[in-house]
Amino acid sequence: MSITGKLIRFDLTKGTYFIEDSAPYHDIYIGGRGVGDWILFKEVEKDVSPLDPENIMVFGAGALTGTIAPSSGRLSLVTKNLMTEGIAFSNAGGHFAPELKYAGYDDLVIKGKSPNPVYILINDEKVEIRDASHLWGKTTWETEDLIKEELEDKKVQILSIGPGGENLAKSACIIINKGRALGFGGCGAIMGAKNLKAIVVRGSHSVEVKDPEGFMNECYRVFKKMEHSIGTNFLRQGGTINKIGPALSIPYRNYQDGHYGQKTAELSQLNFKRKYETKRIACFNCPMYCSHFYAIDKGPYRGLKAEGLQINAVRGFGSNLDVADPAFVIKCNAYCNQLGLHIDEISSTLAWIFDCYEKNIVTKEETDGLSLEWGNQEAAVELIKKIAYRQGIGDILAEGTYRAASKIGKNSLKRAVVIKKTGVNEGNMRGKKAWALGIVTSTRGGGHLTGSPNSEGLRNITYQIGEERYGVPTAGQPKTYEGKAKLVSWFEKFKAAIDSLGLCYFTSYWQNNLLSPDDYAALYSKAIGRDIKAEQLFAIGEKIINIEKAFNTINAGFSRKDDYPPQRFIDEPVKTGPLAGERLPLDKWDQMLDEYYEIHGWDKVTGWQTERILEKLRLKEVEEKLRKEGKLITND
Numbered sequence: 079m080s081i082t083g084k085l086i087r088f089d090l091t092k093g094t095y096f097i098e099d100s101a102p103y104h105d106i107y108i109g110g111r112g113v114g115d116w117i118l119f120k121e122v123e124k125d126v127s128p129l130d131p132e133n134i135m136v137f138g139a140g141a142l143t144g145t146i147a148p149s150s151g152r153l154s155l156v157t158k159n160l161m162t163e164g165i166a167f168s169n170a171g172g173h174f175a176p177e178l179k180y181a182g183y184d185d186l187v188i189k190g191k192s193p194n195p196v197y198i199l200i201n202d203e204k205v206e207i208r209d210a211s212h213l214w215g216k217t218t219w220e221t222e223d224l225i226k227e228e229l230e231d232k233k234v235q236i237l238s239i240g241p242g243g244e245n246l247a248k249s250a251c252i253i254i255n256k257g258r259a260l261g262f263g264g265c266g267a268i269m270g271a272k273n274l275k276a277i278v279v280r281g282s283h284s285v286e287v288k289d290p291e292g293f294m295n296e297c298y299r300v301f302k303k304m305e306h307s308i309g310t311n312f313l314r315q316g317g318t319i320n321k322i323g324p325a326l327s328i329p330y331r332n333y334q335d336g337h338y339g340q341k342t343a344e345l346s347q348l349n350f351k352r353k354y355e356t357k358r359i360a361c362f363n364c365p366m367y368c369s370h371f372y373a374i375d376k377g378p379y380r381g382l383k384a385e386g387l388q389i390n391a392v393r394g395f396g397s398n399l400d401v402a403d404p405a406f407v408i409k410c411n412a413y414c415n416q417l418g419l420h421i422d423e424i425s426s427t428l429a430w431i432f433d434c435y436e437k438n439i440v441t442k443e444e445t446d447g448l449s450l451e452w453g454n455q456e457a458a459v460e461l462i463k464k465i466a467y468r469q470g471i472g473d474i475l476a477e478g479t480y481r482a483a484s485k486i487g488k489n490s491l492k493r494a495v496v497i498k499k500t501g502v503n504e505g506n507m508r509g510k511k512a513w514a515l516g517i518v519t520s521t522r523g524g525g526h527l528t529g530s531p532n533s534e535g536l537r538n539i540t541y542q543i544g545e546e547r548y549g550v551p552t553a554g555q556p557k558t559y560e561g562k563a564k565l566v567s568w569f570e571k572f573k574a575a576i577d578s579l580g581l582c583y584f585t586s587y588w589q590n591n592l593l594s595p596d597d598y599a600a601l602y603s604k605a606i607g608r609d610i611k612a613e614q615l616f617a618i619g620e621k622i623i624n625i626e627k628a629f630n631t632i633n634a635g636f637s638r639k640d641d642y643p644p645q646r647f648i649d650e651p652v653k654t655g656p657l658a659g660e661r662l663p664l665d666k667w668d669q670m671l672d673e674y675y676e677i678h679g680w681d682k683v684t685g686w687q688t689e690r691i692l693e694k695l696r697l698k699e700v701e702e703k704l705r706k707e708g709k710l711i712t713n714d
């Protein structure tokens with residue numbers, strides 16, 4: 079219950095589809111990310127490249143998606159990662175996922191490659207693969223408008239790729255509702271390689287829960303709890319950019335420093351709000367409406383109206399490019415959304431190439447005549463376009479930071495801030511140890527949305543609260559290493575469960591004082607009519623992390639050597655601000671990593687999984703595949 083019980087499998091090479099029972103997957107892995115992980119693990123082999131037709135894309139709604147549970151509009155995508163060759167999972171809000179459930183489906187599993195551009199249209203029981211030749215070349219915003227016009231229906235929900243995905247830029251992503259991104263792992267290019275321009279859904283059914291009255295009561299209780307939480311108040315005021323203030327350290331010039339000093343104030347949410355915000359926006363059934371709508375009425379970006387943005391855009395296009403101009407950040411964020419480019423990879427690539435220019439590693443001759451001096455907004459916007467269309471130097475930059483640096487050579491790789499071949503757009507890694515560990519060990523190839531806690535530095539996370547919530551008294555202490563491996567493993571499992579339920583992570587303990595594991599367990603229990611405890615959700619979360627880890631070991635060849643931070647964060651301390659002097663020295667990192675593997679039951683020397691832990695988790699097939707690869711640490 080609360081799932082529809084159906085998924086659709088598409089073969090774009092043949093232009094066919096069929097419907098399958100989704101319950102066997104959801105019974106074990108809840109929904110969304112958990113189900114997608116398992117299907118990918120079972121069906122995509124090591125010799126399949128991410129852009130091959132045999133790679134699959136699993137779009138999945140969560141078990142609670144489309145219900146009246148708060149913020150239940152999340153969609154997951156799982157596929158083979160174009161950056162790492164391991165797993166890619168992304169999660170986006172908006173309104174697509176609930177509509178998919180209302181059409182009667184939990185997941186879409188897409189393989190193959192259409193001979194010509196197509197889009198998929200799902201309208202309840204009517205499923206079509208339609209010609210999209212007229213949409214090829216259009217931006218995601220144009221695509222949405224044209225499809226709505228063509229179908230004469232403004233309420234259809236659409237996800238699409240832009241020119242970035244069509245041109246197989248490795249930093250391409252998928253955009254939902256013009257402003258929400260399924261970003262990681264080059265998924266836009268993977269969709270482009272399938273000649274799939276868009277997926278459109280419309281539904282008229284409802285989502286049922288097993289115990290409607292009990293579920294209603296639980297929803298009422300958690301909505302009330304959210305209403306009175308510090309986290310809701312905080313996000314309502316300005317989304318995650320509300321964090322930006324003089325005391326917050328955000329990176330400067332490709333992480334040459336970890337603090338932006340006085341200029342940080344220019345990028346505060348108050349400035350965005352005062353100058354450009356016209357209204358607030360919420361995803362499906364979300365009481366927090368953390369998103370904004372902006373309109374720019376003067377200057378070079380005059381006329382731009384766009385939804386967005388979160389803190390990653392501000393540090394990626396603002397401080398890390400040394401541009402303290404909110405209008406520029408809004409422009410870059412919107413432009414990436416239009417072209418279907420992932421803002422984290424793009425901003426990482428821009429920061430790196432500007433850094434190389436400063437150090438004379440690349441010259442004007444190699445940058446198509448663009449002068450990449452810090453703060454040159456025009457050049458940055460031009461580079462974004464060049465990446466999407468693979469024009470000139472854009473063809474190299476479209477490979478992402480790591481591969482572009484490998485191609486350019488001349489020591490430029492030393493300046494590339496990357497983890498597992500993925501560009502990094504993160505704040506405070508040197509100063510917050512668990513935050514850094516979560517990013518580096520992330521199963522999707524770097525990024526805080528796997529296991530990084532948000533608790534470090536929060537004043538209300540006292541030793542007592544840290545102990546009560548996570549079993550880690552030091553959870554609020556940014557600079558200490560003690561207990562941080564345990565904290566990361568706690569959040570990894572928690573996040574995996576929430577992604578599978580289809581709720582927004584911002585509703586949770588991850589943001590200050592919001593919903594606890596018990597709250598999610600109570601909601602899920604009423605939805606499925608079975609008593610589920612928080613520990614059971616964590617146990618499923620642990621399975622999910624282990625499936626992802628095994629997929630990476632087999633397909634990307636990851637081992638302990640890949641779980642280290644970028645060299646810059648090991649060698650160069652933060653120079654200014656509250657985190658001055660902080661870096662990630664190797665001896666401390668090794669200690670934390672040992673502890674992290676130990677907590678997971680993984681081998682400390684190789685970083686591989688052990689027979690013991692996979693037996694405990696009853697992941698027999700995972701165990702067998704790893705054994706076949708010779709990458710399982712056996713009990714004897």
Ligand code: SF4
Nearest residue numbers: 171361364368582584
């Ligand atoms: S908190 Fe923000 S991102 Fe999450 S569902 Fe609500 S509006 Fe969307």
